[in-house]
Amino acid sequence: MTLSVSHSNPSLQADLQITGSKSESNRLLILQALYPNISIENLSNSDDTQVLQKALEQGDGLIDIHHAGTAMRFLTAYFAVKEGCEVEITGSKRMKERPIQLLVDALQRMGADIEYLENSGYPPLRIRGKKLHVDSVKLKANISSQYISALMLIGAALPKGLEILLEGPVTSTPYILMTLEILQNAGLKGKFVHDRIFIEPAKEIAPVSIAVESDWSSASYFYSLAAISDSAEIRLSNYRKDSRQGDSALAEIYKNFGVETKFQGNSIVLKKSSQQRARSIKEDLRNSPDIAQTIAVTCLALGVECELKGLHTLKIKETDRLQALKNEMEKFGARVKITDECLKLYPASSLNTQVKVATYHDHRMAMAFAPLALKVPVQIEDAGVVSKSYPDFWKDLNSLGFKTEELV
Ligand SMILES: O=C(O)C1=C[C@@H](OP(=O)(O)O)[C@@H](O)[C@H](O)C1
Ligand SMILES: C=C(OP(=O)(O)O)C(=O)O
Numbered sequence: 001m002t003l004s005v006s007h008s009n010p011s012l013q014a015d016l017q018i019t020g021s022k023s024e025s026n027r028l029l030i031l032q033a034l035y036p037n038i039s040i041e042n043l044s045n046s047d048d049t050q051v052l053q054k055a056l057e058q059g060d061g062l063i064d065i066h067h068a069g070t071a072m073r074f075l076t077a078y079f080a081v082k083e084g085c086e087v088e089i090t091g092s093k094r095m096k097e098r099p100i101q102l103l104v105d106a107l108q109r110m111g112a113d114i115e116y117l118e119n120s121g122y123p124p125l126r127i128r129g130k131k132l133h134v135d136s137v138k139l140k141a142n143i144s145s146q147y148i149s150a151l152m153l154i155g156a157a158l159p160k161g162l163e164i165l166l167e168g169p170v171t172s173t174p175y176i177l178m179t180l181e182i183l184q185n186a187g188l189k190g191k192f193v194h195d196r197i198f199i200e201p202a203k204e205i206a207p208v209s210i211a212v213e214s215d216w217s218s219a220s221y222f223y224s225l226a227a228i229s230d231s232a233e234i235r236l237s238n239y240r241k242d243s244r245q246g247d248s249a250l251a252e253i254y255k256n257f258g259v260e261t262k263f264q265g266n267s268i269v270l271k272k273s274s275q276q277r278a279r280s281i282k283e284d285l286r287n288s289p290d291i292a293q294t295i296a297v298t299c300l301a302l303g304v305e306c307e308l309k310g311l312h313t314l315k316i317k318e319t320d321r322l323q324a325l326k327n328e329m330e331k332f333g334a335r336v337k338i339t340d341e342c343l344k345l346y347p348a349s350s351l352n353t354q355v356k357v358a359t360y361h362d363h364r365m366a367m368a369f370a371p372l373a374l375k376v377p378v379q380i381e382d383a384g385v386v387s388k389s390y391p392d393f394w395k396d397l398n399s400l401g402f403k404t405e406e407l408v
Contacts, residue, residue, distance in 0.1 A: 002356070002407045003383040003394065005373040012225060012232040014400045020044040020212035020238075021245055022389050023175060026052050026070045027182045028210055030078050030153045035204065038186055041211040042238065046389045055089075063089045067318055067361065067388055070146055072123055073103055077150035080112035081157055082129035088117065090124035094361055097122065098316050102140055103147040110134040135160040138167055141195075144313060145172035148197070149179040155199030156188045164197040171313055174246025174287050181244050185210050214238040216247035217364075218390045220294040222270060223250050224371040225400065227257035228301045232272040234400075239268045246287045253291075256281050257298060277302060286310030289317070293325060293368035296345055300329050301375050303347045312341035318388070319360035328369065331355045332376075351376045363388040370397060379407065 025044040032038040033056045043049060048068035055063045055075055059082075065071040072091055079087050090096075101121035104114050113128040135158060139148060148164060155162030170176070176192060183190050186208055189200040219236055226232040239248075241263045251261035251268070256278040262269045281299065285292050285308055292308055299306040314321035322343055326336040332355055333348035351372070356379045359365040363385045370393075372378050383404075386393040394404055 001383050002379050002381045004377060004379050004405045004407055005370055005397070005402060006377040007373050007402045009401055010230040010374055012229045012234060012400050014396075015235045015237075016222075016396050016399065017237045018214045018218045018396070019046060019390060019392065021215040021217075022046045022048045023070065023178060024182065024212045024244065025049045026068075026074055027149065027153060027179055028212065029053055029056060030074045031182065031186055033078065034154070034157045035186065037205055037207040039207075039209045041209060042214070043212060044215065044389075045391055047387045047391070048389060060085050060087055063087050065089060065091045065095065067092045067095060069095075069098060069144075069317070070149075072098070073100065073144070073146040073150045074153060076100065076103060076114070076125060076127065077107060077154045079127040079129050080107045080114060081132055081154050083131055085129040086127070088124060088126050090117075092361070094318060095123050099143065100125070100147075102143055103150055106137045106139050106147070106151060107132075110137055132158055133160075136163040136165070138165045140168055141166040141170040142168050142312070143171070144316070145170070145175040148176050152176070152179045152183065152190065152197060152199055155190065156183065156202045158201060161201040162199045164199075166195040166197070170195070171286055172246070172289060178244045178246070182210070213240050213243055213245065215389065216243060216245040216250060217290040218367075218393070219268070220247060220250055220291045221367045221371060221393070223254045223259055224294050224298040224301075224368070225374065226259045226270045226272045227254055227277075227298045228371050228374045229272055230275075232259075232270060234270045235267050236270070237267040239263070239266065247291050249288050250291060253283060253295065257302065257304075278304060280305035280307075282307045282309075284310040286312075289313050290364065292343070293321060293364045296325055296329065296343060297368045297372060299345055300332060300334055300347050301351070301372050303349065305347065306345045307342065309342040311343060315340065318362035318364070321362065321364070324358075324360045324362060324365055328357050328365065331357070332372070353377065355379065356381060359383070359385050361385060363390065367393055370402075373402060
């Protein structure tokens with residue numbers, strides 16, 4: 001489905017509740033499967049959470065996790081320790097191109113029984129769950145933090161707990177800290193000091209209820225909308241000042257574009273009241289890779305030059321996000337240079353109109369480019385991809401006065 005997206009009033013007002021964080025939800029679902037005493041509030045309604053939940057209910061046989069990276073990585077570790085279970089985990093065509101070798105190697109060194117069913121190093125996998133006795137493992141830490149979180153989530157269920165020794169620079173660190181905090185909220189014990197993580201063993205935990213905060217990565221599109229608008233007051237509920245999510249860095253980053261964040265009770269209010277903004281920005285996003293597309297498109301809309309670095313993980317996400325950003329931003333007339341970890345944007349003085357934005361099966365391409373409609377009407381191809389993390393995205397955009405129309 002291609003959607004044409006337009007907007008005629010550059011002044012935005014809304015009061016919304018975005019669904020729960022898929023990162024927090026997927027960690028909690030794995031922990032709940034290991035420790036049934038956990039109850040979860042405000043679970044994400046994203047596809048990525050639903051496929052994980054279904055896989056856990058299914059418990060064995062053929063499991064298809066579609067595009068969900070966290071589900072693939074977390075379930076690999078989970079089923080490796082689920083004695084007596086045998087599963088085949090597969091996913092979308094793209095999932096079969098997203099590497100998992102570092103995690104599989106680590107689990108195999110711990111004694112796990114995992115086989116590659118097509119290409120070595122990539123899903124699909126066959127896993128026969130068994131008791132793992134090795135309690136210390138080394139792991140290269142700059143490819144994906146999801147491998148580390150996956151091991152942390154099963155650590156407490158191992159007989160002697162688990163020590164994880166991180167090798168080399170660490171990427172996406174806030175996601176590792178999120179895992180640790182969630183373990184601690186559940187009453188489990190762990191620590192992360194320098195390059196060593198240790199998770200203490202625990203057979204059971206006391207009953208506990210844990211609330212999922214709304215998703216900050218999804219909030220990024222409203223930051224972008226506020227930045228591009230003439231004026232905005234957007235209230236988003238169920239956010240915390242002391243968030244576990246690294247993408248809460250948005251509040252600081254969007255000051256560059258005149259967007260102020262006020263924390264009021266359990267809500268954030270994004271306010272744009274001045275047209276002042278930086279002429280160019282430089283950001284290192286190694287801790288918040290999922291907001292790179294949002295920030296790049298905000299800059300494209302506002303004619304702000306930008307240099308984004310720390311983007312080395314973007315090539316192995318839902319698509320090669322660096323190449324996808326370059327292709328699509330150039331359609332609007334911008335000049336874009338990319339390397340393996342950096343993107344430089346030189347926007348044009350005006351934006352080309354009626355551009356068809358390709359989305360490459362990547363929810364964030366669709367959502368990052370939609371706010372451009374405040375400047376020029378845009379067409380977003382395969383607009384349904386948003387359901388990977390934010391199924392209500394288009395509905396929420398409509399509530400801000402955007403017109404969306406399906407093209408045939
Ligand atoms: O642990 C998580 O929930 C995530 C970690 C990040 O991945 P990498 O660690 O692979 O960068 C992030 O991009 C992804 O959307 C979610
Ligand atoms: C990279 C993402 O997800 P995953 O790696 O879990 O597929 C994302 O949501 O931007």
